[in-house]
Every structure is written in structure tokens, then in C-alpha cells.
Amino acid sequence: MVLEAIKYTPHSLAILDQLRLPHESVYFPIKNSVDAFNAIKSMIVRGAPAIAIVAALALAVELANTEFESADDVREFVGDKLKYLVKSRPTAVNLSDAARKLENLVNETEGDAKTVVRAYIAAAEKMLVDDVSDNKNIGKNGLEWAKKTIGSDKFSILTICNTGSLATAGYGTALGIIRSIHGDGLLSHAYALETRPYNQGSRLTAYELVHDNIPATLITDSMASVLLKTHPEIKMIVVGADRVAQNGDTANKIGTYQLSIVAKHHGVKFVVAAPTTSIDIQTKTGEGIAIEQRKPEELVTVRGPVVDKDGKVNKEEAKTVHIAAPGIGVWNPSFDVAPAALIDAIVTEKGVAEKDQNGEFHLESFL
Numbered sequence: 030m031v032l033e034a035i036k037y038t039p040h041s042l043a044i045l046d047q048l049r050l051p052h053e054s055v056y057f058p059i060k061n062s063v064d065a066f067n068a069i070k071s072m073i074v075r076g077a078p079a080i081a082i083v084a085a086l087a088l089a090v091e092l093a094n095t096e097f098e099s100a101d102d103v104r105e106f107v108g109d110k111l112k113y114l115v116k117s118r119p120t121a122v123n124l125s126d127a128a129r130k131l132e133n134l135v136n137e138t139e140g141d142a143k144t145v146v147r148a149y150i151a152a153a154e155k156m157l158v159d160d161v162s163d164n165k166n167i168g169k170n171g172l173e174w175a176k177k178t179i180g181s182d183k184f185s186i187l188t189i190c191n192t193g194s195l196a197t198a199g200y201g202t203a204l205g206i207i208r209s210i211h212g213d214g215l216l217s218h219a220y221a222l223e224t225r226p227y228n229q230g231s232r233l234t235a236y237e238l239v240h241d242n243i244p245a246t247l248i249t250d251s252m253a254s255v256l257l258k259t260h261p262e263i264k265m266i267v268v269g270a271d272r273v274a275q276n277g278d279t280a281n282k283i284g285t286y287q288l289s290i291v292a293k294h295h296g297v298k299f300v301v302a303a304p305t306t307s308i309d310i311q312t313k314t315g316e317g318i319a320i321e322q323r324k325p326e327e328l329v330t331v332r333g334p335v336v337d338k339d340g341k342v343n344k345e346e347a348k349t350v351h352i353a354a355p356g357i358g359v360w361n362p363s364f365d366v367a368p369a370a371l372i373d374a375i376v377t378e379k380g381v382a383e384k385d386q387n388g389e390f391h392l393e394s395f396l
């Protein structure tokens with residue numbers, strides 16, 4: 030069975046509720062832009078490519094179920110809804126990139142209201158299809174780069190957060206590279222960071238690795254340094270991206286920056302996997318990337334199914350528990366920035382970006 034975060038048919042959209050994974054697999058209906066905004070904001074769906082696609086398709090469903098007097102009414106409606114959806118999460122560029130492309134499309138499409146609606150829906154549906162093929166190309170390009178750079182012996186890989194089928198339309202980006210390296214017989218073992226505080230690693234990446242029967246081990250974020258020190262077979266850290274600046278600085282899940290430092294110290298390749306829709310050529314460096322601050326409750330509470338006295342997980346009963354001293358201050362940035370200087374390669378669907386002899390990336394050639 031293929032893992033599907035997004036279920037779409039013309040006029041209807043449902044997303045896998047990622048707040049209930051890994052213990053429950055429940056699809057959540059999305060009828061319009063408000064449903065999509067709330068699902069993205071609350072992280073029922075998350076992952077830079079996935080939130081862009083869900084936003085685009087939610088508006089497609091809403092348009093298909095709305096009557097318009099004129100083409101200009103459609104254009105105004107689409108513009109307003111996309112501006113609203115972009116506000117749901119600020120750091121990942123995929124959402125604002127998709128919104129810009131879709132707004133331009135409807136403004137450039139001539140004809141009556143139904144023609145403009147049809148053009149929007151076709152473009153949104155193409156994003157869903159293109160994302161999966163882009164991810165498979167990222168996987169292929171990452172595998173070829175690994176063979177060239179690391180060699181043809183089996184090796185192990187460490188990753189953070191969730192960058193798989195649950196963060197995209199399918200296959201994944203960084204986890205897509207792990208899938209491709211595993212599929213080629215070159216993967217010895219995958220290590221997944223639990224990725225506090227939202228636990229995308231322990232809840233989502235672990236779920237995908239078990240689903241695909243990929244040999245893997247879950248570790249806490251604090252174990253990453255000593256794991257590299259004691260496991261020389263780990264030759265690569267591969268991470269996703271929420272926004273890659275023009276110079277290659279990359280915003281990704283909180284904890285990524287320190288992995289780039291640890292990788293450098295231990296001589297491990299640090300690789301970013303990102304579709305070109307994650308590259309923001311207008312933002313010159315990582316200094317220009319807005320970092321989303323999330324609410325303290327995500328750090329001081331944990332929700333999950335109750336484990337009864339004999340260790341059995343009771344999926345019928347979920348509880349939220351408080352795990353910090355009441356009254357303590359909380360800092361909860363959702364992302365940080367790995368500097369281009371510590372990144373060995375940025376793997377896209379169009380090829381692999383590496384730094385020139387001056388230590389500079391040239392990402393514009395991939396757009």
C-alpha cells in the first residue's frame with residue numbers, strides 16, 4: 030500500500046490527519062480555503078511541498094463548487110483566497126511560490142468564468158502530479174551523487190524531521206533519497222531523529238521507514254553527535270528544506286543547523302534535498318528568511334494514546350500530558366538555517382548544486 034498524505038478527486042479533497050499518526054490513519058475532509066488554512070496552521074498537514082499542494086487543491090475544490098458571474102469575479106476570488114492561505118505558515122516558500130504562479134495564471138487566462146476556473150483547477154492538479162515525479166528525480170539525483178561522492182559500498186544515513194510521502198504528494202525529498210539509496214541496495218541503515226517538539230521523526234518518518242521495511246533506528250535529537258562519533262559507517266546526513274536562499278543558506282526544521290555543524294566536525298556529507306519550488310532566489314541569504322515561532326504548548330505538552338499497565342497501546346483513548354514545570358518560559362522556533370558554507374550539495378529534481386571553487390552555489394541555473 031502506498032502512503033498517501035493527500036487524496037484528491039475533482040471536487041473533493043481529503044488529507045491524512047498527521048496529528049493522529051502513527052497510531053490512527055484517519056483522512057480529514059477539506060472543502061475550501063478555510064479548512065485548508067486551519068489544517069495547515071494546526072499541522073494536520075505539514076511539510077513544505079504538501080502544504081502548498083493542499084492549499085492549491087482546496088481552492089480548486091472551492092472554485093468547482095462556487096458559481097461566478099464573470100471571469101474577473103474568479104480572478105478576484107482566487108487572489109483573495111491565495112493571499113489568505115499564504116498567511117497560514119510563513120517560512121516554507123513552496124506555498125507562496127504556488128500562490129504566485131496560480132494567481133498569475135488566472136490573471137493571464139482569457140475567456141469566461143468557467144474557462145478561468147478550469148485553467149486554475151488544471152494547474153493545481155498538475156502541481157500534485159509534478160511533485161511526485163520531482164521527488165523521484167530528487168531520489169535518482171541523490172543516489173547518483175552519493176555513488177560519485179561516497180562510493181559503491183553500503184553506508185548509513187541520518188535524517189531529521191519528516192520529508193517523505195507525508196510531507197509531499199508522495200515519495201518524499203530527503204526521505205526520497207533514502208528510499209532510492211535503499212532501493213539500489215546501497216543503504217546499510219537509516220537513523221531518524223525524533224525531532225522535538227512536534228516529533229515529526231518519531232511519529233511520521235519512523236512510520237514511513239517501518240511501512241517501507243527500511244532498516245532504521247530512532248534516536249533523540251541529543252544523540253546525533255555521539256552517534257556520528259561512534260558510527261563511522263554514517264557517511265551522509267540528508268535533510269529537507271523549507272526555503273533555500275539564493276546563496277544556498279537553507280531554512281529547515283529546528284535542529285538542522287546543529288546537524289550541519291556536527292556533520293562538518295565528523296567529516297560527514299551534509300546534503301539538502303529540495304525541489305526547485307523550495308528555492309527562493311529573491312531572498313539573498315538565510316538572514317532574510319522569516320522563522321515561524323510556534324506556540325509554547327507544542328513544547329510543554331505531548332499527546333498520544335494511553336499505554337495501559339501491561340504496556341499495551343490503547344488507540345481508543347488519547348491523552349495530553351504536561352511535561353514541563355508550570356510557569357517556565359518557552360522558546361519554540363519551528364525552523365533554523367544551515368549556512369551554505371556547511372552544505373555539501375543541494376539535490377533538486379533538475380540536478381545537484383555544488384559550490385564552485387570560491388565556495389559559492391549558483392542556484393539560478395536550476396530555475
Ligand SMILES: CSC[C@H]1O[C@H](OP(=O)(O)O)[C@H](O)[C@@H]1O
Nearest residue numbers: 075076077192196269270281282
Ligand atoms: C519536504 S518537507 C520540508 C520541511 O517541512 C517540514 O517542516 P514542518 O513539519 O514544520 O512543516 C520540515 O522542515 C521539512 O524538512
